[in-house]
Amino acid sequence: MDHFHFRDGVLHSEDVPLSAIAEAVGTPVYVYSRATLVRHAQVFRAGLAGLESPHIAFAVKANPNLAVLKVLAGEGFGADVVSGGELTRALAAGVDPAGVVFSGVGKTHAELVQGIEAGIGQFNLESEEEGYELSLIAERHGRRVPCALRVNPDVDARTHAKISTGMRENKFGVPLDRAAEIYAALADQPGLEMRGVAVHIGSQLTELAPLEMAFEKVGALIVELRQRGLSVTHADLGGGLGVPYRKGDEPPTPAEYGAMVARVTAGWEVRLTFEPGRVIAGNAGVLLTRVVRTKRSGNGPPFVIVDAAMNDLMRPAMYGAWHDFDAVTPSGERTTAHIVGPICETGDTFAMDRETDAMAAGDLAVFRTAGAYGATMASSYNSRGFVPEVLVDGDRFAVVADRIDPAAIMDAERIPEWL
Numbered sequence: 001m002d003h004f005h006f007r008d009g010v011l012h013s014e015d016v017p018l019s020a021i022a023e024a025v026g027t028p029v030y031v032y033s034r035a036t037l038v039r040h041a042q043v044f045r046a047g048l049a050g051l052e053s054p055h056i057a058f059a060v061k062a063n064p065n066l067a068v069l070k071v072l073a074g075e076g077f078g079a080d081v082v083s084g085g086e087l088t089r090a091l092a093a094g095v096d097p098a099g100v101v102f103s104g105v106g107k108t109h110a111e112l113v114q115g116i117e118a119g120i121g122q123f124n125l126e127s128e129e130e131g132y133e134l135s136l137i138a139e140r141h142g143r144r145v146p147c148a149l150r151v152n153p154d155v156d157a158r159t160h161a162k163i164s165t166g167m168r169e170n171k172f173g174v175p176l177d178r179a180a181e182i183y184a185a186l187a188d189q190p191g192l193e194m195r196g197v198a199v200h201i202g203s204q205l206t207e208l209a210p211l212e213m214a215f216e217k218v219g220a221l222i223v224e225l226r227q228r229g230l231s232v233t234h235a236d237l238g239g240g241l242g243v244p245y246r247k248g249d250e251p252p253t254p255a256e257y258g259a260m261v262a263r264v265t266a267g268w269e270v271r272l273t274f275e276p277g278r279v280i281a282g283n284a285g286v287l288l289t290r291v292v293r294t295k296r297s298g299n300g301p302p303f304v305i306v307d308a309a310m311n312d313l314m315r316p317a318m319y320g321a322w323h324d325f326d327a328v329t330p331s332g333e334r335t336t337a338h339i340v341g342p343i344c345e346t347g348d349t350f351a352m353d354r355e356t357d358a359m360a361a362g363d364l365a366v367f368r369t370a371g372a373y374g375a376t377m378a379s380s381y382n383s384r385g386f387v388p389e390v391l392v393d394g395d396r397f398a399v400v401a402d403r404i405d406p407a408a409i410m411d412a413e414r415i416p417e418w419l
């Protein structure tokens, strides 16, 4: 459930008509609903009610906006970060360092140092090599840092290939059949406190079965580690729960997910961590855009050209993803159209042959479910700027990220004097 709804024929975010935001801030603009973020955070936590003190670390890459992170920190969430930049943001937003988990296959020396100096709660090691490097740095800092070993369970998450992370051929984690040996070797390192295992098999998962299969493999690994006399007090089950992008989609609910987790992890005797991203932020945001013009195309449906493009919302171009597209003030008339952006790439297409509200130049519309992997994936391709972000709270709203004009991006470029 989200707080984007029609009132008096106008699409609102909470109590704010989106037309008021477009007027004040211009388009395109991302609009997030605080009440929706809070609700999703609470529903996710409630789904885990059967577990003892689970730790929930929001996957910052899904939506790294400082205001969004602050809302979630206020709900007691930690942060799952995958870069030094995300760590800096999480701390700036008020996330407790002890609640930060640092994931990622390519943490640099500087990022490992940054994590140690910040006193983060857990490093998720993605290779044996990373463990040795982290141990040396930790020793130099006179520390022993808490770590989990990320395993690659080799299960097919049955999601889009570009967001599947738990198959043998994916770059993430260590192979399950070597995990015990690697864990044992790392547990001997003086700078590391090996305390558990981590798994994350992919994103936008619409079935629980692949997750359950992965968790069962993690459970078997925990037994094996303990049999070898190794200590395991924590397990990180990652994120990945899908969201409905299309009316009628019914991905598993947090309650169903939580019940499955409680069943599979009964008897593990560990503290569990979760790293949800999309399921918290996805339906808490829309990309508000304005129709530039419409264009006839031979005998086919017309093109509706909007002022948002693939650089602002990459998912359709990158994954062929579906985003519902609705007029902000629908007339009631329906039509079939191709929805495209202005960028000079055929891939800059949001939808082909989409049944949608009839729209004309100047009309406002939204791409729904754009709160996760939206603004965060933006680029300035075609020398377009970066879209601003707005957070709504009841009947008020604030710009929580400024629009960055193309000229400001150009200001960072130099022509050498010898040219």
Ligand SMILES: *Cc1c(COP(=O)(O)O)cnc(C)c1O
Residues within 6 Å of the ligand: 059, 061, 062, 080, 082, 103, 104, 200, 202, 203, 204, 238, 239, 240, 241, 275, 276, 277, 278, 279
């Ligand atoms: C991306 C990512 C997540 C979040 O995935 P969602 O599908 O957004 O829940 C969690 N953990 C790790 C390690 C990730 O890379």
